[in-house]
Amino acid sequence: xxxxxxxxxxxxxxxxxxxxxxxxxxxxxxxxxxxxxxxxxxxxxxxxxxxxxxxxxxxxxxxxxxxxxxxxxxxxxxxxxxxxxxxxxxxxxxxxxxxxxxxxxxxxxxxxxxxxxxxxxxxxxxxxxxxxxxxxxxxxxxxxxxxxxxxxxxxxxxxxxxxxxxxxxxxxxxxxxxxxxxxxxxxxxxxxxxxxxxxxxxxxxxxxxxxxxxxxxxxxxxxxxxxxxxxxxxxxxxxxxxxxxxxxxxxxxxxxxxxxxxxxxxxxxxxxxx
DNA sequence: AGAGATACCTGGGAGC
DNA sequence: TGCTCCCAGGTATCTC
Numbered sequence: 001x002x003x004x005x006x007x008x009x010x011x012x013x014x015x016x017x018x019x020x021x022x023x024x025x026x027x028x029x030x031x032x033x034x035x036x037x038x039x040x041x042x043x044x045x046x047x048x049x050x051x052x053x054x055x056x057x058x059x060x061x062x063x064x065x066x067x068x069x070x071x072x073x074x075x076x077x078x079x080x081x082x083x084x085x086x087x088x089x090x091x092x093x094x095x096x097x098x099x100x101x102x103x104x105x106x107x108x109x110x111x112x113x114x115x116x117x118x119x120x121x122x123x124x125x126x127x128x129x130x131x132x133x134x135x136x137x138x139x140x141x142x143x144x145x146x147x148x149x150x151x152x153x154x155x156x157x158x159x160x161x162x163x164x165x166x167x168x169x170x171x172x173x174x175x176x177x178x179x180x181x182x183x184x185x186x187x188x189x190x191x192x193x194x195x196x197x198x199x200x201x202x203x204x205x206x207x208x209x210x211x212x213x214x215x216x217x218x219x220x221x222x223x224x225x226x227x228x229x230x231x232x233x234x235x236x237x238x239x240x241x242x243x244x245x246x247x248x249x250x251x252x253x254x255x256x257x258x259x260x261x262x263x264x265x266x267x268x269x270x271x272x273x274x
Numbered sequence: 275a276g277a278g279a280t281a282c283c284t285g286g287g288a289g290c
Numbered sequence: 291t292g293c294t295c296c297c298a299g300g301t302a303t304c305t306c
Contacts, residue, residue, distance in 0.1 A: 003300095034282065034301080058300075076299045077284085092284090111283045113300065157277060166301080174299070263279075264299075 002074040004138070004171035005214035007058050010080055015053035017082050018062065018099065022049050027096040029089075033109060034075065039118040040095065044068060056127060057134050057170030067121040071128050075113030081106045134170040138207050143169050145200040152192040152200075159195055160188035161262040163207070172207060174264050176214070178242045180206040187273040188266045189259065241267050 002010065025046050028037050048064035055061070062070040072078070077092075085104050089096075095107040095116055107116055119128040136142035151168050152159075162168055163177045172180070181188050183206035186199055195203065240250050245258040249269040258267045 073300080075283090075301090109283095110285070111299080113283065115301090155276080161277090164300085262277095265297085 002058065002076075002078065003173040003175055003214075004055075004058055004211055005217075007060060007074060007171070008055055008215050010074070011053050011055040011060050014060065014062070014080060018050045018053060018105070020050065021099050021101075022047060023064070023097050024100050025098040027098070029094050029096070033094060033112045034073075034115045035117060037095070037116065040116065042118050045118055051124070056131050057137070057166055058173075059131060061128065063121070063124070067124050067126070069119050069121050069128060071115070071117050071119045071130065072107075073115040075109060075111065075115065077110040077112075078114035079108040081108060133167055135166060135168045136170070138169050138172055138211055143204060143207070145197065145204045148200045148204055149195070149197060152195060155192040157192055158188060158261050159186060159190045159192045159203075160266055162192035163203075164262070164264075169207070172211075174266075175239065175242050176207065176210050178267055179210045179239055182241045182268065182273060183210065185273055187270075188261060188268050190274075241269065243267065 023045060026040050028040060031037060044066070045064075045068070048066065048068060050062055051065055052063040053060065054063065058073060060070075060072040060074075062072065064070070072080075074080075082099070082103055082105055085098070085102050087104075090106075090108055092110045093106045093108045094112070097105040097107075099105050107114075119130060121128060136147070148169075152162060155162060160177050160181060163172050163180070164174065166172075178188070180203060184199065184202040186195065186203055241256055244256050245265070245267050247256055248254065249256050249272055251272045252269065254269060254271045256267050256269055258265050260266070
């Protein structure tokens with residue numbers, strides 16, 4: 001499941017391949033993913049040159065000349081691949097972009113929680129209006145302990161849900177929220193407003209650290225994550241507690257527990273996380 | 275306004 | 291073995 005580090009990794013690979021090339025045509029194999037794919041039938045799309053590939057939160061922005069862009073969210077199972085045009089189609093390939101030189105950029109997504117649409121940009125280099133509500137990037141200085149405390153004031157929601165709210169900070173999903181809270185020694189159940197200053201410092205640092213290490217490793221590798229050529233990455237970043245309910249805590253050896261928060265499983269150590 | 279629930283979707287694993 | 295059930299996940303949208 002691609003989280004921010006995976007999206008960053010895919011975006012970098014995509015930029016290396018796509019920038020300067022022309023999207024000659026689009027083949028749609030279905031009408032919709034999370035949203036209808038109508039916008040990809042826009043006659044303004046064919047013939048546009050890719051000028052940049054950027055990331056915002058978990059969204060990829062494939063910028064085209066003329067202040068247009070392909071806005072892409074990989075959802076849970078979205079995969080982008082560059083393959084020869086005559087390579088056989090995989091079962092869940094929904095969109096094929098003809099990028100010339102006998103190659104296609106293919107969007108594959110098993111669970112179809114993903115989004116691909118053509119959007120207008122307010123100006124070249126600008127952000128699609130649809131992303132206007134996203135909070136700061138977690139790896140920038142704007143996401144600080146002071147910012148966290150300011151936004152958390154009065155919020156009784158569990159700190160884990162708060163961390164995963166992309167209006168607060170964008171791109172922190174269940175895996176990294178779980179890992180960061182463990183690294184910071186903070187219970188996922190604590191009301192956001194009750195996180196004290198030194199704890200917020202630890203938590204914000206933990207979020208940045210786990211994301212940065214994962215990006216450096218080329219993204220945490222999961223069964224659903226593939227590189228652009230379709231190969232799996234290496235198992236680079238070991239997760240401390242995610243998915244380890246019932247197993248011993250790597251710090252104290254006690255049994256890791258799980259609670260459901262916001263409909264999502266949250267693994268934590270009741271002894272190490274308070 | 276904040277908080278919680280729900281829909282979207284499919285494959286894989288558990289349990290019978 | 292084959293069936294059913296449940297779970298994984300981000301985001302938008304709904305209700306209370």
